[in-house]
Amino acid sequence: MMSIALLPRMSRITPWSVAKWTLAICIAIVAAFPIWWMFNVVFADPGQPVSLNPRLYPTSFSSGISNIQRVLTETGYLRAYYVSVAYTILTIAGVLLVSSMAAFEFALFDFPGKRILFAVVMLSLMVPMAATLIPTYLLVARLGWLNTMQGLVLPGLASAFGLFMLTQFMKSIPREMLEAARLDGASHFQLYWHVALPLSRTALVTLAILTFMKTWGNFIWPLVVSQKPEMFTVSQVVSLFNSPLSHTTVDVVMTANLLAAVPPLIFFLIFQRRIVEGIASTGSKG
Amino acid sequence: QELDYWVYSDFAQGEALELQQSFIDEFKAEHPEVEITISGRGDDDLLTGQIAGAASGTGPDVFMNSTSLGAILVEAGALKNIYEDWMAMPEEFRKQFNPDLIDMCSPEPEVMYCLPYTGYGSFMYRNLAVLKEAGIDPDAPIRDWEDWKAQMEKIEAIGKKAVPDMSQTWFSVANAYSGVAEPGEWGIDFENDKTLIEPDKLAAAAQLLVDMKPYSTGTSEDDQATKDLFMSNELAFIVGGPWINPIFEQAAENGDLEYDWVLVPGAEEGKHGGVKGFEFIGVAPKENAGISWLFAAYVAEKSQMSRWAAALGRYNSNDEALADPEVSGHPLLKITNDAAKNAIFNRPPFFVEAYPADYWSVLLDGIASIVEGDETPDEGAARIVEELDEVIAYN
Amino acid sequence: MSSLEITNAHKNYGAVEVLKDICLDVSSGEFVVFVGPSGCGKSTLLRMIAGLEEISGGEIRLDGQVINDTDPARRGVAMVFQSYALYPHMTVAENMGFTLKLSRAPKREITEKVDQAARILQLEKLLDRKPGQLSGGQKQRVAIGRAIVREPKVFLFDEPLSNLDAELRIQMRAELALLHKRLGSTMIYVTHDQVEAMTLADKMVVMNGGVIQQVGRPLDLYDDPDNMFVAGFVGTPRMNFLEAEVAGLNAGTVEARLSGSDSGLRFAHGGAGLSVGQKVTLGIRPEHIALSDHGGSATFPLSIGFVEELGESTCVHGEIPGGARVTVLSHGARFADDRQVHTCFDPAKVLVFDQQGRRVRSG
Amino acid sequence: MSSLEITNAHKNYGAVEVLKDICLDVSSGEFVVFVGPSGCGKSTLLRMIAGLEEISGGEIRLDGQVINDTDPARRGVAMVFQSYALYPHMTVAENMGFTLKLSRAPKREITEKVDQAARILQLEKLLDRKPGQLSGGQKQRVAIGRAIVREPKVFLFDEPLSNLDAELRIQMRAELALLHKRLGSTMIYVTHDQVEAMTLADKMVVMNGGVIQQVGRPLDLYDDPDNMFVAGFVGTPRMNFLEAEVAGLNAGTVEARLSGSDSGLRFAHGGAGLSVGQKVTLGIRPEHIALSDHGGSATFPLSIGFVEELGESTCVHGEIPGGARVTVLSHGARFADDRQVHTCFDPAKVLVFDQQGRRVRSG
Amino acid sequence: MRLTKSLPNFMMLTPFMLLFGAFFLYPILSGFGYSFFDWDGIHEPAFVGLKNYEMILNARSSRIAATNLLTYVMITVPLGVSVAFGLALLVDHFQGFWARFFRSVYFVPVVMPLFLAATIWRWIYAPNFGVLNLILGWFGFENVRFLTDPDVMLYSLIGVDVWVSAGFNMVILLAGLKDIPRHYYEAARLDGANKLQEIRYVTLPMIRPVMIFVVTYSFISALQVFDIPWLLTGSSFLDYGGRRDALLFPVMDMMGRGFGRLGFGQAAAYGFLLTLVIVAITATIFAFQRKKENG
Numbered sequence A: 001m002m003s004i005a006l007l008p009r010m011s012r013i014t015p016w017s018v019a020k021w022t023l024a025i026c027i028a029i030v031a032a033f034p035i036w037w038m039f040n041v042v043f044a045d046p047g048q049p050v051s052l053n054p055r056l057y058p059t060s061f062s063s064g065i066s067n068i069q070r071v072l073t074e075t076g077y078l079r080a081y082y083v084s085v086a087y088t089i090l091t092i093a094g095v096l097l098v099s100s101m102a103a104f105e106f107a108l109f110d111f112p113g114k115r116i117l118f119a120v121v122m123l124s125l126m127v128p129m130a131a132t133l134i135p136t137y138l139l140v141a142r143l144g145w146l147n148t149m150q151g152l153v154l155p156g157l158a159s160a161f162g163l164f165m166l167t168q169f170m171k172s173i174p175r176e177m178l179e180a181a182r183l184d185g186a187s188h189f190q191l192y193w194h195v196a197l198p199l200s201r202t203a204l205v206t207l208a209i210l211t212f213m214k215t216w217g218n219f220i221w222p223l224v225v226s227q228k229p230e231m232f233t234v235s236q237v238v239s240l241f242n243s244p245l246s247h248t249t250v251d252v253v254m255t256a257n258l259l260a261a262v263p264p265l266i267f268f269l270i271f272q273r274r275i276v277e278g279i280a281s282t283g284s285k286g
Numbered sequence B: 001q002e003l004d005y006w007v008y009s010d011f012a013q014g015e016a017l018e019l020q021q022s023f024i025d026e027f028k029a030e031h032p033e034v035e036i037t038i039s040g041r042g043d044d045d046l047l048t049g050q051i052a053g054a055a056s057g058t059g060p061d062v063f064m065n066s067t068s069l070g071a072i073l074v075e076a077g078a079l080k081n082i083y084e085d086w087m088a089m090p091e092e093f094r095k096q097f098n099p100d101l102i103d104m105c106s107p108e109p110e111v112m113y114c115l116p117y118t119g120y121g122s123f124m125y126r127n128l129a130v131l132k133e134a135g136i137d138p139d140a141p142i143r144d145w146e147d148w149k150a151q152m153e154k155i156e157a158i159g160k161k162a163v164p165d166m167s168q169t170w171f172s173v174a175n176a177y178s179g180v181a182e183p184g185e186w187g188i189d190f191e192n193d194k195t196l197i198e199p200d201k202l203a204a205a206a207q208l209l210v211d212m213k214p215y216s217t218g219t220s221e222d223d224q225a226t227k228d229l230f231m232s233n234e235l236a237f238i239v240g241g242p243w244i245n246p247i248f249e250q251a252a253e254n255g256d257l258e259y260d261w262v263l264v265p266g267a268e269e270g271k272h273g274g275v276k277g278f279e280f281i282g283v284a285p286k287e288n289a290g291i292s293w294l295f296a297a298y299v300a301e302k303s304q305m306s307r308w309a310a311a312l313g314r315y316n317s318n319d320e321a322l323a324d325p326e327v328s329g330h331p332l333l334k335i336t337n338d339a340a341k342n343a344i345f346n347r348p349p350f351f352v353e354a355y356p357a358d359y360w361s362v363l364l365d366g367i368a369s370i371v372e373g374d375e376t377p378d379e380g381a382a383r384i385v386e387e388l389d390e391v392i393a394y395n
Numbered sequence C, D: 001m002s003s004l005e006i007t008n009a010h011k012n013y014g015a016v017e018v019l020k021d022i023c024l025d026v027s028s029g030e031f032v033v034f035v036g037p038s039g040c041g042k043s044t045l046l047r048m049i050a051g052l053e054e055i056s057g058g059e060i061r062l063d064g065q066v067i068n069d070t071d072p073a074r075r076g077v078a079m080v081f082q083s084y085a086l087y088p089h090m091t092v093a094e095n096m097g098f099t100l101k102l103s104r105a106p107k108r109e110i111t112e113k114v115d116q117a118a119r120i121l122q123l124e125k126l127l128d129r130k131p132g133q134l135s136g137g138q139k140q141r142v143a144i145g146r147a148i149v150r151e152p153k154v155f156l157f158d159e160p161l162s163n164l165d166a167e168l169r170i171q172m173r174a175e176l177a178l179l180h181k182r183l184g185s186t187m188i189y190v191t192h193d194q195v196e197a198m199t200l201a202d203k204m205v206v207m208n209g210g211v212i213q214q215v216g217r218p219l220d221l222y223d224d225p226d227n228m229f230v231a232g233f234v235g236t237p238r239m240n241f242l243e244a245e246v247a248g249l250n251a252g253t254v255e256a257r258l259s260g261s262d263s264g265l266r267f268a269h270g271g272a273g274l275s276v277g278q279k280v281t282l283g284i285r286p287e288h289i290a291l292s293d294h295g296g297s298a299t300f301p302l303s304i305g306f307v308e309e310l311g312e313s314t315c316v317h318g319e320i321p322g323g324a325r326v327t328v329l330s331h332g333a334r335f336a337d338d339r340q341v342h343t344c345f346d347p348a349k350v351l352v353f354d355q356q357g358r359r360v361r362s363g
Numbered sequence E: 001m002r003l004t005k006s007l008p009n010f011m012m013l014t015p016f017m018l019l020f021g022a023f024f025l026y027p028i029l030s031g032f033g034y035s036f037f038d039w040d041g042i043h044e045p046a047f048v049g050l051k052n053y054e055m056i057l058n059a060r061s062s063r064i065a066a067t068n069l070l071t072y073v074m075i076t077v078p079l080g081v082s083v084a085f086g087l088a089l090l091v092d093h094f095q096g097f098w099a100r101f102f103r104s105v106y107f108v109p110v111v112m113p114l115f116l117a118a119t120i121w122r123w124i125y126a127p128n129f130g131v132l133n134l135i136l137g138w139f140g141f142e143n144v145r146f147l148t149d150p151d152v153m154l155y156s157l158i159g160v161d162v163w164v165s166a167g168f169n170m171v172i173l174l175a176g177l178k179d180i181p182r183h184y185y186e187a188a189r190l191d192g193a194n195k196l197q198e199i200r201y202v203t204l205p206m207i208r209p210v211m212i213f214v215v216t217y218s219f220i221s222a223l224q225v226f227d228i229p230w231l232l233t234g235s236s237f238l239d240y241g242g243r244r245d246a247l248l249f250p251v252m253d254m255m256g257r258g259f260g261r262l263g264f265g266q267a268a269a270y271g272f273l274l275t276l277v278i279v280a281i282t283a284t285i286f287a288f289q290r291k292k293e294n295g
């Protein structure tokens, strides 16, 4: 009896733990299945109908590869990738720089008009993006920025969300840290550059990731701004494939879609910890 | 000079793109100072881009679109009046084109908004494997709707589907309706603010849609799923335009599909349904409209259009090109041609006035409520026509 | 090594005056400690010296020069913060050298100075670590090192040890004392721990409510406080205060009657500034009250409420007739039970305060 | 009022054993305090009693019944958490009555019991407030009130005062002692503040590394520790430990030679368990070392390193020959300067420990 | 004087404020201006006063859109948040690797671009032969026309919506759960609370601020619903909202009026009305929240 009591207790199998695991796994299937399915459609024996064939596992590696080759070579997909990547990277860099500078001020200093300015920016979080789409488009057109990278990127840089998030975060930078730097002789900009920025790394990474997801998936803005094929983004090229009149079969359509999903998926796999924790911290603090 | 040339996305893929690109190259050989970029777009993007482009003065220079959207584009100021350029062209150029279509582009005297370009007529693709499996002889023509429905029943009996859900898009509704109606009984009479749709004929078409419901896949003819079903021998019939053919052709080459095409069955023997439409090529009212016009005229010209038709079997509005013996033998072109003979126009009249935005949704919602069983076809059709008149009047 | 003079300094936050007419001289090489209850303005005063808070009125001079409006970085002061305020993304060496880097000092000079400071603080082995990998005491040392590198005229410390645990605090306290001896610099130190203040200070500044209450050597403040606040604030357990009325003035002694009772108390006092019938407060430290089993003249019976036996010392809390609460501190003796005992006040150690709480000195 | 017996209790987290073979009897009405350094397992033991941690081995009995697997709510224990753990969305009354509400007690009974507890703790006026509107001390009282309402057999406290500031802590400590007197319930209390432990405990349990080191009355532990850990842990300043070697055994006294020096020390000890040549550690409390200006037999010269003058007491840190660090605590005397002084160890107060740190008692 | 002292502050703010002014404030204000004009984007705008607003408020389509939106929001917000909360509780019951694993898997849909999610779900929802219908078929259910049966379409949309957003909200709620000090649960256990009562009396009240954030955020996004129904129904600017307008929502209606019918004035008015509604609802939530906190 003694020896039994001394054994380290194994996690016992109770009805509750069975239910817990079953539920968790079922939901995991629901969450991941659609993407798995898309993957399987791409990597399936050619000519097999998708209908009547649930595609639970990939059946042909080579046809997937040839689908991918086809999409990459026969269309402007690669160029669109390049545009999308540039668009995304520039947007991320711009958003981080511009909103961190503003957040630095809003979070850590007092100056006349601060509350009003901040309130206005925050109010903008509630304005539906569609309400500004058309006037913004007209402005960009008037500036002659259609079909240009700056036309694609600049309007997305003043991210109220990013400002909000970074401000929240920077508020937690200890005032003493800045004072120490002031005593060390740092100028205003040096405070930002040497202290505030490095200390906000987590928040910056989170914002970068969120911006990535939003920019990569952005559909409507590129649609109106980049009208020339050499400025098409991935979302536009994919929508060509998705269009009812496109001359393509399901596997090719799904290939185009899958390729569009690859960067975010890879990004997620690499950074999942930070993404999830970053979002968590913004949400639970906001 | 740089010209942006926008086309439907299927024109900017595969073989069609090669051909378009060679037109461009040839044109550039004659006019070395121009750069021409072709870009393909979905129907929706095409319209949005043109309108947005017109609003901001940055749209494409040369573009195609459906004649059915002409009036909107005219309103948007996206189309240049090319009457003078047209008249400046030599007589032999002008007489290549189908005169009816030229009229269509010219709603008023001395006004001409476009050059007729390509076109289509709708017909019915048949999956022969399914038919054979259902014990239907593909060589026997489908006499009428009753015969058609009888075939559907047989197909249903072997657990396959006969048709896509034809009540979902105006295009397929029009295809059904055209089986009873005459070309003049579709569209809007803008002078009297009345729809031209005949209530009893609409009711008959609606009845057909109701009858077809049990045999349908539930997907619309535009859905990729529909084509997938057809290619995987689950679906027997698709009514559609020639643009669907390339993927079927591809599948047939791979040996996965055996199919043919026939005219859309009509309500009675001898009557056939079908919708036809045309695309035009237009020029934006911008500085380089001059060279744009030349380019538009070039691609619409006989030698280009005959190559187009020969290679793709696609219909166009250049009568001389279609008459070219090398072309007329193309089977796809032949069926399109046949279909076009008794088909109704897609959204007539063109370039006159834009359709009220609610028009199509009233029609489709009404059909939907009949098919869902909320109304009888007769009641529903009468109500639809009434409502359509209201919508037109309100506009 | 530099002297600091503060004259009539004021500080307002909006309408609230948090520092009132502060005058203070700090001589070169002195270790000055500010103590006082929370919110009394210690940090504010320190931060004004550092230049982190604007001064609302008055003057601060360092080596004779007014520095009221000088940029904090140019004052020649260095500050060590309670939370250390180390830059978490820089190594120890980078933290210490940051100020030199900002002033574009040559690399060699930076390394040299950092190494030197590191040697003083025995941080040589930690130079490549990040603050996150240091213990509390090490962080504290780095923070001091960062100050040393700046070679300041005045070191400022704002409760530098309050984040450490008790044991480490005692150790770091000793190290600080040593450092002061070694560098000989002027240091100003804020704490609200009086043990820290008593043990470190050359000069202790007791503040309350934005006003300096007394300045002096720690033991002077302990033995000879200027007012009730200082008397009560310095020393644990707290000084006992008894309300009383002057009953008689003799040569060298004063007779007082405790409020609420008939008991009289006679103690040594010159009598200057006192008159018969005057209400006063008597102060006597717990260790100056003796306990005995037998009553006698000049003793009061004590009804014991609560005894804290800490081994080496015993703290007895109780009431004397008249209801005044009295704490008695004794050493060695153990109290087995709550017996009735008698207290005997050391008549030489009784302090007198007037009704405004000001000390009435013997003469 | 209930008695608690713990026999051979173990606790493992995975492979780590954090409590080893704990045996403890708590009699009815006793106030038991667990002390020990951080991480020694105090909280874990308490939580095992509460039923919040499973017990890996051994038995816990309450009133003779094994409660190893009883649901926490049914054990008849109540716990007061360090962080109070008051439900922030409920009023004080709701917080206190929550347990009764869950057990579906009638409304009237709830109000009655809550009112009664509130009266005991003088919380009557706060019953409608939310915890957010209370001061630290009031929160603490509500947390205790919540425990009282449950009318538990045993009260459990896990460092209930450590979130309060020093002054309030002393006050609440007195209140707790009073409460214990009044309710007469069994209380088990965890702290790592030894003053709290010494002043509150009927029975003090010193733990280290998951093992109970000694159990007893506080002063017994102070005067007569079982081992070096207890000797060093109880009492501030810490006991001085000197490495030595037994040089001679006489009747009633032992002669020892301090390591690293020739000096000898003679002290009272029966000699049982000691042999000549044996290495031992001698322990002597700072207050049992006297300082004098003149050397003499049985004195050691002390080179003073650091003096802490706290007014009432003076703590002198220094080294004796052989390099051992010694702390001396004296009262009254003031040390003006760091002169050379001599230390004199009270021979009656020297404790002896063997090399395993176990006390070698006199006989 | 104060202004010159704040000069460095303003300099750092300038880039953001310039961009914000140019690409947010200016468009929104000019949009507000356009809302009083009849304007097709090409010709000179003609002032029409409140006519645009009138037309929107009277139109059949905006009524349908509003009704759809109301039903949608009333279901999707509580459902979405409940599902997310349930997931958070579930994941919270795992430790270490598995907790991270499930958390990541549940988050995967959030990472997908919306256009992609819609494409996939169109296939999954396909009638007769779609994966979902196939699975339902195994259990003997009749074919459901998820995207063409007007009675079902809204729920299909909500399904996708929950699939897309649950992971996001879950992660936030999970962080909220982790922030609840363990002692509250222990106190509740000692007080005799069972699991459900713990959720009711500890978890829910303690997670309230996070919950409010999640609900508010969900509300704001739900009111702007656009991409998913647009793509699910294969909408275009000429034909949107799906069969019998079952998936017609205000933002879609607005886009259609703007680009489909060149009613940029109307679209602007629509956008302004929508903004008003969203601001009002958010403000209400916050006011409610504040009242509860103070009360």
Ligand SMILES: Nc1ncnc2c1ncn2[C@@H]1O[C@H](COP(=O)(O)OP(=O)(O)OP(=O)(O)O)[C@@H](O)[C@H]1O
Pocket: C013, C018, C036, C037, C038, C039, C040, C041, C042, C043, C044, C045, C192
């Ligand atoms: N920025 C400020 N605005 C308004 N009042 C302030 C501000 N900073 C400090 N105070 C007030 O000034 C007074 C002095 O604050 P200070 O920080 O100097 O106290 P302290 O003595 O350092 O206290 P502690 O021991 O708690 O650190 C306090 O009453 C505080 O409330």
Ligand SMILES: Nc1ncnc2c1ncn2[C@@H]1O[C@H](COP(=O)(O)OP(=O)(O)OP(=O)(O)O)[C@@H](O)[C@H]1O
Pocket: D013, D018, D036, D037, D038, D039, D040, D041, D042, D043, D044, D045, D192
């Ligand atoms: N959930 C756990 N998993 C693993 N180890 C744990 C866990 N909880 C506590 N421990 C370990 O058990 C030991 C005892 O912890 P316990 O909290 O009982 O210490 P304590 O004496 O209360 O310390 P403190 O004074 O800091 O509160 C510690 O070493 C701790 O690291």
Ligand SMILES: [Mg+2]
Pocket: C042, C043, C044
């Ligand atoms: Mg302070």
Ligand SMILES: [Mg+2]
Pocket: D042, D043, D044
């Ligand atoms: Mg603990």
